[in-house]
Amino acid sequence: MARNPFCATQDFHRFAFEYRERYPDDVLTLEQPVSADQDVTALVHELAARGQHPMLVCEQVDGIETPLVTNFFASRERIGRLFDADVKGLFDAYQQRANAPVAPVYLSNGPVLDEVTEGDAVDLDRLPMIRHFDTDRGPYVTNAVIVAEDPVTGIANLSYHRSMRHARNALATSLHSRGHLWRMLQAAKSRGDTLKVAMVIGAHPLFMLAAAARVPFGADERNIAGGLLGAPLQLVRTPRYGIGVPAAAEFVLEGTIDPDAHAEEGPFGEFTGYSSDRSTNNVLRVDTMMRRRDAWLVDVVGGPYAEHLTLARLPREAEMSEKLKARFPSVTALHYPNSGTHFHCYVALDQTRDGEARQVMLALLGWDPYLKNVVAVDSDIDIADDAQVLWAIAAHFQPHEDVFIVDGLPGSPLDPSSSAAGTTSRMAIDATRGSHFDGIRARISERASRRAVGILADVAAGAAR
Numbered sequence: 265m266a267r268n269p270f271c272a273t274q275d276f277h278r279f280a281f282e283y284r285e286r287y288p289d290d291v292l293t294l295e296q297p298v299s300a301d302q303d304v305t306a307l308v309h310e311l312a313a314r315g316q317h318p319m320l321v322c323e324q325v326d327g328i329e330t331p332l333v334t335n336f337f338a339s340r341e342r343i344g345r346l347f348d349a350d351v352k353g354l355f356d357a358y359q360q361r362a363n364a365p366v367a368p369v370y371l372s373n374g375p376v377l378d379e380v381t382e383g384d385a386v387d388l389d390r391l392p393m394i395r396h397f398d399t400d401r402g403p404y405v406t407n408a409v410i411v412a413e414d415p416v417t418g419i420a421n422l423s424y425h426r427s428m429r430h431a432r433n434a435l436a437t438s439l440h441s442r443g444h445l446w447r448m449l450q451a452a453k454s455r456g457d458t459l460k461v462a463m464v465i466g467a468h469p470l471f472m473l474a475a476a477a478r479v480p481f482g483a484d485e486r487n488i489a490g491g492l493l494g495a496p497l498q499l500v501r502t503p504r505y506g507i508g509v510p511a512a513a514e515f516v517l518e519g520t521i522d523p524d525a526h527a528e529e530g531p532f533g534e535f536t537g538y539s540s541d542r543s544t545n546n547v548l549r550v551d552t553m554m555r556r557r558d559a560w561l562v563d564v565v566g567g568p569y570a571e572h573l574t575l576a577r578l579p580r581e582a583e584m585s586e587k588l589k590a591r592f593p594s595v596t597a598l599h600y601p602n603s604g605t606h607f608h609c610y611v612a613l614d615q616t617r618d619g620e621a622r623q624v625m626l627a628l629l630g631w632d633p634y635l636k637n638v639v640a641v642d643s644d645i646d647i648a649d650d651a652q653v654l655w656a657i658a659a660h661f662q663p664h665e666d667v668f669i670v671d672g673l674p675g676s677p678l679d680p681s682s683s684a685a686g687t688t689s690r691m692a693i694d695a696t697r698g699s700h701f702d703g704i705r706a707r708i709s710e711r712a713s714r715r716a717v718g719i720l721a722d723v724a725a726g727a728a729r
Contacts, residue, residue, distance in 0.1 A: 270346050271493050274468045275375070275512040276562060280333060283319070283345075290342060292318040300327040300394040300403065308335055308565045317570055325561075328392035334563035336469055338570035343578065346470060346492075351648075355582040355598070358492075362477060362579070366490030368497040374511025377500060378557040386433045386553050391465075391515065392561040393429070397533035404428050404532055406564040406572075408437070409464040409475040410548075411486075412448050413507055420508065421445055422475040422485035424576070426532050426566075427463070433550045435463075435517070436529035438543035440677065444481050446544065453523035461521055461548065462507040466514030466562030471497065477579040504551050514559040518552035525549075533567040535576065535605050538680045573602050584609075584632060592624050599647040606676065607636040610647035615696050622668070625692035634676045639693045644705075656695040659703075666694040 269282055284291045292311070298304065307320060317338035325332050337343060340351045349357035381387075393403035408427045413420045421444045430436040439446045445459075452459040464471075474489035486508065489497045499508035502518040509516045525547040531539035565571040577600050585598040588611065597612040609628055615621055621640035628638050641647060641656040661667075668691070675688030682688045697703070 267494065268346065268348055271470065271495070274471075274493065274495075274498050274510065276333075276466060276468055276514065277558070277560065279468055280319075280321075284321075287342075287345075290318055290339070291321060293321040293323065295323045297324040297326050298322050300325050302395055302398060304332065304334060304394055304563065305396045305565060305567065305569075308338070308569055308571070311335075312338075312569065325392075325394065328394070328561060330392050330559050330561050332392075332394070332561045332563055334565055335571050337472075337575040337578075338565070340574065340578075343469075343473075343574070354578070355585040358473075358578065358582040359586045361491045361494065362474075362488050362582070364491045365484075365487035366493070366496050368486045368490055368499045368508060370499050370501065370508065371511045372500075374498065374500045374513075375556040376509065376511060376513040376516050376554050379555050380503060381553045382503065382551065384433075386550050388429050388432060388435065388550065388553075391429075391517070391553065394561075394563065396566045397539065399539040400532050401528075401530060402428050404566070405435075405463075405465055406566045407465055407472070407562055409467070409472070410437075410445060411462045411464060411507055411509055412445055412459055414448070414482075415460075417482075419482055419484045420486055421448060421481075422477075424475060424564075426529075427548065428529060428532075430527045430529075430547060434527075435548045435550065436527040437521075437546050437548050438529055439521075439546050440544070442674075442677070447481065449521055449523050449546075452521075458520040458522050460505040460507065461519060462502050462505070462509050463517040463519075463548065464509055464513050465516070466560060467510045467512065468493070471510055472564075472575065473579060476576055478583055502552060502554070509554075512556075513554075514556055514562055516552075516554040517548070517550045518554065519548050519550040521546055521548050534678050535568055535572055536678055536680055537568040537605070540678050540680070542677055568602075568605055570602055573600075573605060577606055580632065580634075584628065587631065588624060588627065591627065592620070594620060595624060596643040597647055601648075601650055601653075603650050604637065606634040607679070609635050609638045610653050611638065611640050612643045612645055612647050613640065613696070614643045615698075618699050621694045621696045622692065625694070629670065629673075629690045629692060633674060635690060636675065636679075636688055637691050637693070639695055641695050642697055653695070657693060660697050660701065661693060661695045668692050 320335040322332040347357035395403045405427045425437045427435045427437040470492040471489045474485045498511045500511045526545045529543045530541045534540040588595045594613045599610045625638040671689035
């Protein structure tokens with residue numbers, strides 16, 4: 265089988281050119297100048313309102329010296345092309361590759377080493393950033409993948425962390441206080457040390473997906489990137505601390521996080537649709553700036569937009585789908601709707617006995633700490649369509665019988681409705697018909713549907729004459 269052309273290169277530029285060549289209608293290229301102050305988010309917002317989610321290329325952004333590419337992950341169909349899969353087969357395709365990790369290889373050189381600035385010469389004013397929302401404290405890097413390696417094993421953790429300028433050579437960032445990077449920072453503190461890190465800003469989309477993967481502590485997401493690519497991830501070592509980063513990355517910042525250094529960070533427009541001040545307020549001191557000579561700013565649209573939500577959520581959805589179907593063969597589909605940010609999930613199943621939907625929902629609420637609401641429906645409901653799920657709730661759900669709530673559980677630290685301690689309640693809604701449901705769903709015959717299509721086609725043809 266011929267290798268997927270989008271995985272044949274680990275260079276984002278070559279990938280983008282190949283993609284635009286094959287799917288020109290799925291890429292919107294703007295040659296006219298746009299502002300670095302919110303224009304990119306405003307463009308994505310307006311396109312989404314029209315039902316359009318193209319990869320967006322801005323050739324000229326005032327105030328930064330590089331082209332900008334964003335919104336790649338806004339389309340599941342587009343992501344599926346990386347896996348030779350349609351939307352329905354995306355979860356299985358992702359898991360198949362993610363479950364076959366490939367160890368990386370190290371190169372002696374790569375494009376990210378084209379220009380290296382160290383020490384006092386580092387100036388973060390030269391790092392391109394844009395402002396995404398009027399309520400943001402300032403310009404932000406939204407595609408900041410921090411790589412930290414265990415000093416003994418060399419195993420790395422990859423994770424996303426919003427970051428803004430704090431000083432000429434320092435960023436203010438938020439580490440998520442229950443995440444793996446936070447755990448590594450506390451281990452460094454116990455050793456009386458700083459945490460050596462590298463921040464990757466822009467790389468192949470499959471590296472970006474791997475950085476969003478949900479894996480146990482001690483698993484190296486760079487191996488998952490190799491599995492997704494179907495080839496070893498090509499790395500180079502950073503000059504000062506020797507951290508392995510993608511050889512073809514756009515920008516890499518190398519530095520340290522001092523466990524005792526803090527700076528104000530936020531507000532920033534988060535996935536909830538609110539500007540969040542919740543932050544660990546950490547400081548990343550930058551010792552080295554690396555970049556391609558022809559670097560682009562590969563941006564991730566922040567806030568409650570499809571790119572942010574899908575990039576963060578797709579690996580989690582794929583994992584949950586695999587686990588549920590393995591444990592509950594009656595499950596036919598799983599979907600986290602954009603309308604629910606990361607807090608809602610719909611699951612469809614062919615229920616074999618009463619109570620099975622409840623068991624499935626309990627598993628989801630226990631496995632995924634972000635979920636607050638789960639809705640179970642029958643398999644004939646299209647769970648990618650909010651309207652169909654709402655209809656199932658309207659037609660099949662009885663509040664006094666079909667809902668249960670669990671409270672006092674840890675939730676997302678960015679949930680604006682959670683308690684001061686970060687706890688939340690979780691609700692499950694059983695909108696399946698159940699064994700005693702009495703009703704026949706109204707249907708239109710296929711013959712009548714075909715006639716209607718033909719009639720409307722004749723009307724349209726007549727109007728065009």
